[in-house]
Amino acid sequence: MDLLDHTVNELLDLIGRSSPQVSGSTAALLTSEFGIAMCKMALLVSSGDSAGNEITVVLLDSISRDISAAATRDRASVLALIETMKLNEPRDVVRPALIEATRQPLLACHLLVEALELLARYAADVDPSVASDYYAGTMVISTGFKAVIMAVDANLKDDRMGDLRDLISVDRAGLSQRHGFASNSLKRGALNIGFDW
Known part of the structure; x- marks a missing residue:
């Protein structure tokens, strides 16, 4: 079942428990989809009956579908990591699960930055x-990015990730820079019309 097939109350229950079935990074990805929907609505209202923002809306729909798929993969990778850690699996078993639980949110961050x-x-x-x-x-999308990148950072702190830290940190730094550029542009646009972004 796709995570978005759940009701909001079901999702909240899956997140807000001592053994969550939806991780923080997955919840942030789902929340970001709401942010994309808000932006899509604004673009559709802005274009009225014309097709002025049609291509942008199609691109947003595509990114949103990709984020939904990324949320599903992120959830699976986090649940797999939790399971291996619960079983006190040896280092060589936990490490691949930890790598995947770091890789999935990192890939999802690319989608969030693309949307921004x-x-x-x-x-x-x-x-x-x-x-x-x-x-x-x-x-909402920007905050989602920050929450998801935090999951990446948390996983990179694990001593089993030492040799991958430098490799991943290059991609992470590039993502943060792109996020910063897009965020600054949006902040200027919002300030120009009287909103504090």
Whole structure:
């Protein structure tokens, strides 16, 4: 079952328990999909009957589907890691699970940054009547990125990841830089119309 096939209450129950069935990174990815939906709505309202933002909306839909799939993979990798750790598996068994539980959120961060970069490019096309929804949606996605990258950082602190830290840190630094550029652009756009982003 796709995570988004659950009701909101079911998702909250899967997250808010002592043995969560949905990790923090997965929850952040799902939340980011809500942010994308808010931005999509603002773009559709802004274009009215014209097809002005049609390509942007199609791209957002594609990214959203990819994020949904990434959330499913992230969840599976975290649950597998938790299971191997519960069983006190030896280092050589835990390490591949830890690598996968680091790789999946890192890959998902690429999608979140891609969404923010796209939304930063088209922010000027948004009608002022729905600009607050648009910028609020981008803030949700940006916060989702920060939460997911935190999961990557937490996994990299594990002593079993020492040799991979440098390799992953290059990709992570690039993602953070791209996130910063897109966020700064969105912040300037929001400030120009009187919103504190």
